[in-house]
């Protein structure tokens with residue numbers, strides 16, 4: 001079986017040359033578990049920090065031995081448990097960048113592939129989608145008529161968050177993204193009202209123009225700089241969801257702080273979000289979002305690496321913020 005591993009321990013931002021492909025024995029199906037042939041594996045921004053042992057206390061994978069971590073979807077080819085049968089489609093949290101993965105039944109989740117591309121179970125219907133749903137519906141509790149601002153809006157979390165906010169009745173959904181191609185995706189495909197390209201001069205003024213009456217909810221995926229700007233436009237009793245700091249993960253420096261003045265002025269609520277807290281609500285999330293995905297009311301672009309050989313270069317693009325939509329490996 002082929003799998004991608006680190007060549008050596010990492011200190012800095014991962015580059016394609018830090019990875020290599022090796023042949024490893026195919027995992028055995030455990031008693032009480034399943035063996036799965038993977039069709040798609042996820043690449044996520046937090047993995048850049050995880051590879052250096054700097055993500056929520058989780059260890060870095062052992063260089064030369066352990067597959068790079070990633071969620072995966074695929075089909076059960078052997079089952080030694082009562083919960084899953086051979087041929088069923090499943091999602092595994094600990095799949096890894098490899099061709100096959102074994103897991104106990106408790107770590108596998110059956111997925112609905114009736115009219116749904118299995119890869120969507122790693123994006124809009126996967127961990128990023130659950131993150132978006134938790135932030136928009138459980139923490140911010142977006143209501144009818146509200147205005148919502150979201151950065152990294154072309155990505156899986158941001159793109160899904162905006163479309164869920166709209167479904168919850170938001171009157172205005174504004175995105176921030178890097179470059180005209182991403183902004184076209186956000187407005188054209190995801191249906192945001194506007195998307196501001198922060199790589200263009202004068203973008204802050206354009207953002208203010210797009211939010212003439214301010215905003216009720218801000219969903220932060222990128223940096224405290226953008227958060228601080230959003231806070232200056234927040235209406236009284238607005239809410240900010242602190243979901244991610246993609247611009248800071250690879251710098252080795254903590255993100256600069258939050259400007260408290262506007263928080264107090266707006267009587268704003270700041271909610272940190274960790275998706276792990278919502279794993280026990282996956283069924284409620286999927287029950288609500290799967291019909292939207294199946295009926296085409298929620299769409300998400302996938303930025304696909306074709307095979308494990310293409311994964312290191314695609315991951316380097318993700319680390320540089322150059323992905324357009326959810327970064328995945330198709331096997």
Ligand code: NDP
Pocket residue numbers: 044045046127128131151152153154155156157158176177178179182221222242243244245246247248273274275276318319320321322323325326327
């Ligand atoms: P994305 O596909 O959105 O990729 C990250 C994006 O961040 C990039 O495409 C880029 O978009 C933007 N970005 C801005 N500056 C940088 C930079 N210096 N380096 C790299 N990227 C940069 O990822 P996801 O949708 O998977 O995740 C979005 C955010 O949500 C991330 O911060 C992630 O860590 C976080 N997250 C948090 C979870 C939680 O439990 N709190 C769970 C899951 C995800 P652009 O060019 O448009 O700026």
